[in-house]
Amino acid sequence: MKDYAVDNLRNVCLMSHGGAGKTTLAEAMLFNTGVLDRFGRVLDGNTTTDFDPEETKRKISINTALAPCDWKGCKINIIDTPGYFDFAGEVMQGIRVAEGAIILAPAKSGVEVGTEKSWNYAVKANVPVMFFISKMDEENANFDSALDQLTTNFGKCVVPFQFPLIEGEKFVGVADVLKKKAYRFSGDKVSETEIPAPYKSKVNEIEEKIMEAVAESSESLMDKYFGGEEFSGEEIKEGLTAAMADRTLVPVFCGSAINNQGISILMDAVVEYMPAPNVNKNIIAKKPDSEEEVRLDSVPGEKLAALVFKTIVDPFVGKISIFRVFSGTITSDMVAYNSTTGKTEKISQVFTLRGKKQINTEKIIAGDIGAVAKLQNTNTNDTLCDQADPVVLAKIEFPRPSLTLAIEPKAKGDDDKISSGLQRLQDEDRTFKSEIHPETRQSLISGLGEQHLDIIVSKLKAKFGVAVDLKDPVVPYRETIKKKVRVEGKHKKQSGGHGQFGHVWIEFEPGTEEELAFEEKVFGGAVPRQYFPAVEKGLRESVLHGVLAGYPVVNLKATLVDGSYNPVDSSEMAFKVAAGLAYKKGLEEANPVLLEPISHVEVLVPENNMGDIIGDLNKRRGRILGMNQQIGGIQQVVAEVPTAEMFKYATDLRSMTQGRGSFSETFERYEEAPSMVSEKVIRESKKDAQEEK
Numbered sequence: 001m002k003d004y005a006v007d008n009l010r011n012v013c014l015m016s017h018g019g020a021g022k023t024t025l026a027e028a029m030l031f032n033t034g035v036l037d038r039f040g041r042v043l044d045g046n047t048t049t050d051f052d053p054e055e056t057k058r059k060i061s062i063n064t065a066l067a068p069c070d071w072k073g074c075k076i077n078i079i080d081t082p083g084y085f086d087f088a089g090e091v092m093q094g095i096r097v098a099e100g101a102i103i104l105a106p107a108k109s110g111v112e113v114g115t116e117k118s119w120n121y122a123v124k125a126n127v128p129v130m131f132f133i134s135k136m137d138e139e140n141a142n143f144d145s146a147l148d149q150l151t152t153n154f155g156k157c158v159v160p161f162q163f164p165l166i167e168g169e170k171f172v173g174v175a176d177v178l179k180k181k182a183y184r185f186s187g188d189k190v191s192e193t194e195i196p197a198p199y200k201s202k203v204n205e206i207e208e209k210i211m212e213a214v215a216e217s218s219e220s221l222m223d224k225y226f227g228g229e230e231f232s233g234e235e236i237k238e239g240l241t242a243a244m245a246d247r248t249l250v251p252v253f254c255g256s257a258i259n260n261q262g263i264s265i266l267m268d269a270v271v272e273y274m275p276a277p278n279v280n281k282n283i284i285a286k287k288p289d290s291e292e293e294v295r296l297d298s299v300p301g302e303k304l305a306a307l308v309f310k311t312i313v314d315p316f317v318g319k320i321s322i323f324r325v326f327s328g329t330i331t332s333d334m335v336a337y338n339s340t341t342g343k344t345e346k347i348s349q350v351f352t353l354r355g356k357k358q359i360n361t362e363k364i365i366a367g368d369i370g371a372v373a374k375l376q377n378t379n380t381n382d383t384l385c386d387q388a389d390p391v392v393l394a395k396i397e398f399p400r401p402s403l404t405l406a407i408e409p410k411a412k413g414d415d416d417k418i419s420s421g422l423q424r425l426q427d428e429d430r431t432f433k434s435e436i437h438p439e440t441r442q443s444l445i446s447g448l449g450e451q452h453l454d455i456i457v458s459k460l461k462a463k464f465g466v467a468v469d470l471k472d473p474v475v476p477y478r479e480t481i482k483k484k485v486r487v488e489g490k491h492k493k494q495s496g497g498h499g500q501f502g503h504v505w506i507e508f509e510p511g512t513e514e515e516l517a518f519e520e521k522v523f524g525g526a527v528p529r530q531y532f533p534a535v536e537k538g539l540r541e542s543v544l545h546g547v548l549a550g551y552p553v554v555n556l557k558a559t560l561v562d563g564s565y566n567p568v569d570s571s572e573m574a575f576k577v578a579a580g581l582a583y584k585k586g587l588e589e590a591n592p593v594l595l596e597p598i599s600h601v602e603v604l605v606p607e608n609n610m611g612d613i614i615g616d617l618n619k620r621r622g623r624i625l626g627m628n629q630q631i632g633g634i635q636q637v638v639a640e641v642p643t644a645e646m647f648k649y650a651t652d653l654r655s656m657t658q659g660r661g662s663f664s665e666t667f668e669r670y671e672e673a674p675s676m677v678s679e680k681v682i683r684e685s686k687k688d689a690q691e692e693k
Contacts, residue, residue, distance in 0.1 A: 004075045006278045006298055006367045010270055011077045011324075013094045015121065016104035017114025018060065018083035021134040023047050024257040025104065026067050026080045032264050033069035035354065039260070048355035049080040053462060054455050062455060064090040064310060066322070066353045066369060074271045077369050083114050085659050086452035089398045089431035091118070093309045093380075095125045096396045097324035097369060100274040102266070104134045107141035107254070110149040113659040119154055128244035128274065130251050132266060136164055136171040137256035147252060154250065159209050161251040161269065162262075163202065174254060174262055175199050177206045178236070188260035213249040214239030240273055277367025283326050285383070285391035288339045294391050296327040300365040303386040304328030304336060307393040311380045313428040315463050321378055322353065322371045323364075326393060330370060330384070331363040337387035343377045344387065380430055398430045401446035402650035402663065405453055406474070408443075410467040418443065421464035425456060432456060439552070440474040450651055475644045476597060477681060478670050479546030480555045481590035484509035489582025491574050501566040502574030503527075504535060508586040511557035516543050520560040527563040527575070534572035535560050538579030547587045548594055548678075549685035554670065558583075594681060596673040597643040603653065605661040607633050612656045620645035621674075640668055644677075 014022040027047050030036045040047035045056035049065035060082070067078040081087075081094040095101060101122040105115050122129045133146045143164045150158045165173040165182060173184035175195045180203060182195045195203055215225035217239040224231065231239065243249035253269060255262020283296040285305055296305050310322040323330070330336065334347045350370050351358045364370030378384070381395040409418055422434040422445065433446040447453045453470065461467050486507045493500040504527065511517045518536045520527075527535070543553040563578075601622070605613050614624060614637065622641035630636055646665060653661045673681070 002070070004365075004368070006300065006365065007276050008074045009077070009277050009367045010074055010100070010274050011079065011098045011277065011367070011369065012270055012274060013079040013081060013091075013098035013101045013122075013127075014104065015081055015091060015095070015101055015114075015118035016083050016134075017109075017112035017118075020083060020104040020106050020112075020114070021257050022080055022083065022104055023050050023061055025102075025132070025134065025263065026065075026078045028257045028260045028263040029071075029076070029078055029267055030067055030069050030354075031260065032267065033071055035069050041258075048357075049078075051356040054458055058455075060084060062087055062090070063312075064094040065355055068352055068354055068359075068369070071267050072271055075368070076267070076270060084451065085114070085117075085654065086447065086449035086455075087431075088117075088448060089429065091121060092396050092398055095121050095127070097307070097309050098125070098127060099277055099280065100128045100130070100270070101125075102130045102132050102270075104132050105146050105150060106135045106138075107133050107143055107146050108135060108138055110142075110146040111153050116153065116660070123247070128250075129247060130244075130253060130266075130269065130274075131158065133252060133254040134257060136254050137259050137261070141171065143254055150252065157213075157248050158250045158252060159213065160206055160254075161210070162253055162265070163199075163206075164254050165196070165199070171256060171261070174265065175203060176265065177203050177210065180207075183262075183265060185259070185261040190261075190264060210240070210249070211236075213243045216248065217242035237272065241275065241279075244273055245275065245279075277326075285326075285393050288342075288390050288392050296391070298327060298366045300329045302327045302366065303389050304330065304384065305391050305393055306330055306336075306364075306384045308375075308378055308380055308382045308384065309396060311428050313424045315424075318374045319427070320353075320371050320373050321375045322369070323384065324369050325364050325366050327366050328386070329363050329365045330372075332361075335387075336384040337390055338378050338382050339385050339390040339392050340379075340382040341377045345375050345378055345384065347372050348374065379427060396430075399448060399662075400664065401431060401433050401448060402665075403449055403453065404444055404446040404473060404647070405470045406442040406444055406472065407457070407468040407470055410469060414466045414468075415443075417464055417466045418460065418468060421460050421466060422456075424464075425459060429456075437473070437476070439476045442474055444473055448650070449654065472647050475681075477549065477551040477673070478554045478595040478597075479548050479551050479587075479592055480553060480595055481508060481510055481587055481592050483591045485586050485590045486561070487582050487586040487589065489578040489580070489585065491578040491581060493574075494569075499566075499569040500571060500574040500577075501569035502531070502534075502571070502576070502578035503564040504560060504575065504578045504582055505562035506535075506539075506579065506582045506586060507559045507561055508583075508590050509557050509559075511555045514554045516540055516553075517557040518560075519557070522560055522562060526565075527560065528565060528570075531565065531570070531572060531575040532560065534575040535579040538576035539583055541576075542580045542583040546592065547584060548592050549682045550689070551594070553587065554595070594673045594678040595670040596677065598640050598668045598671055599643045599646055599665045600668040601639045601641050601646065601649075601663060601665050603637040603639070603661060603663040604630065604634055605637065605653075605657050607635050609657045609661065610635055610637070613637055613653075613661070616652065616656065617641060620649075642673075642677075643667070 026049050031039045055062050064081045079094040081091040103118045162174040162176045175182050182193045215222045253266045278298040285294045305327040306323045306325040308321045308323045312320040332350050351360045383393045489504045491502045546553045617639050622639045625638045628636040
């Protein structure tokens with residue numbers, strides 16, 4: 001692509017609920033600029049931005065993808081993001097590097113949960129928004145209903161810049177309020193005409209709202225407005241841009257992406273009203289390991305500051321780092337400093353990405369988005385900068401994983417390949433985590449939902465050649481005792497020559513520490529001191545496995561009180577074995593019980609879902625600790641719930657709240673499990689032990 005000045009760059013993030021048509025809109029925009037000679041379709045699996053094999057197979061967007069194009073002298077970096085909640089991390093990446101957002105709302109379904117989330121992401125990123133009422137060609141499409149929902153949900157700042165022309169219940173064109181022109185569609189061809197007389201009063205009414213917003217953007221324009229003077233074209237543009245910047249004005253457009261109707265008009269609005277990267281004068285970075293703030297200018301000649309906002313891992317091509325330059329310029333063959341890792345990186349050939357297509361270029365200037373392959377020590381959220389003047393750009397705040405499942409290889413010997421594949425997928429996706437549980441030794445994967453983890457499993461097989469099964473994780477129960485006992489442990493073996501003899505009396509009682517508390521109160525040398533460590537070691541090895549279901553024993557105090565020894569046959573090993581025998585006998589007599597882990601859970605939900613949420617937590621044996629009012633009609637429910645009841649909560653919460661709810665979960669403590677739960681766990685443990693034999 002040709003070189004562009006910063007003024008002629010537009011970074012625009014497409015966001016919406018799943019299925020609203022973002023990928024098709026991106027395809028239409030690319031087609032209009034001439035970079036595509038055929039119009040791809042999602043159902044055919046041949047669109048530019050849905051190029052991942054999982055996307056073409058599932059007919060949905062999974063990854064944020066880039067699609068730069070030239071429109072009327074401006075380079076528009078289209079950032080196509082997924083709409084399904086399992087891939088919210090990808091949306092965070094896209095909006096972090098955009099100066100504006102286009103949020104799609106289908107004309108039939110209007111505002112959905114994903115529309116609300118998209119708006120919240122844009123507000124948090126503090127970028128201007130345009131709404132695009134999509135799929136106007138569909139049967140039962142209703143622009144007015146969708147517009148009413150947008151206004152109800154997001155306020156009177158939402159104003160239509162155009163509205164549809166409907167003839168015979170068909171979408172045939174749009175009336176442009178500002179230009180006071182109508183545009184009729186014949187296929188994907190557009191012809192300009194006069195606005196039909198029945199629509200003119202509506203145009204005047206909406207124009208008045210827009211002019212009010214323009215007037216409110218500055219005192220001078222307000223004075224002019226109240227003085228009855230008309231605004232010039234330049235004043236209208238400046239006023240609209242200012243009003244959009246703080247979202248006191250949010251334009252609404254409409255069209256049909258699949259039929260390429262209304263898309264060129266939307267693209268004109270992007271060029272005209274969306275800000276260039278250098279409009280934002282508040283790009284803030286910090287000095288490494290410091291809270292000292294640094295203000296950056298989006299100018300190619302300044303010192304370098306670029307954020308790696310996305311990583312693509314390919315088993316054949318290697319790692320591709322996608323970055324947004326906020327200040328300065330990245331050129332091929334330069335050396336950049338990674339202020340996150342403290343290491344330098346040799347930048348090889350830089351390129352831009354259009355879907356999966358790499359377009360080589362010599363430089364990526366401030367405000368633009370580019371990519372480079374095979375950086376050795378750079379990952380998502382790292383800052384590339386000038387080593388002489390290092391800075392750290394604000395990182396993307398990714399949502400925490402909320403669903404954890406265990407994976408097991410279908411074939412033996414694949415453990416190393418699985419571990420390597422999971423690590424590389426983790427480098428690519430910051431909302432995905434993998435770990436080996438330190439106690440159960442299960443391989444666990446965590447993500448934002450079942451679909452997310454299902455895709456991870458598919459990628460493991462497709463990219464790294466390993467097949468795995470998903471199952472619920474093993475719950476790390478504990479065991480303890482409830483009463484004090486005094487028991488004997490004697491190990492005696494004679495087999496010719498030196499025998500083995502160890503004899504102990506040990507008192508077991510409930511303790512206050514999680515780890516074993518060991519004491520000795522032996523009088524008269526009944527057990528020589530040199531054998532005390534052996535007794536303690538035998539007990540510490542024994543408490544790793546309880547007598548009920550084989551889980552570790554906690555809150556146990558053991559006191560060695562008596563015993564005997566043989567000067568010839570006693571040994572450390574004999575006393576270690578004797579201690580183990582006493583342990584088994586003592587725990588069986590000391591009223592052993594199973595302890596289950598309890599999670600501290602905080603759930604954020606809309607107020608009208610409170611009844612369902614509390615009822616569901618009660619069914620999970622949860623205890624409600626409190627409810628706290630949050631801003632925006634959101635309630636926080638604080639509860640303690642057995643960990644075993646929380647494995648699929650992410651999926652169930654999404655279903656109960658249509659995706660509006662969220663939760664966090666942390667380990668709180670262990671407490672005695674109810675007899676029904678305890679009996680089931682013990683029964684399954686014995687069954688597993690039998691099967692292993």
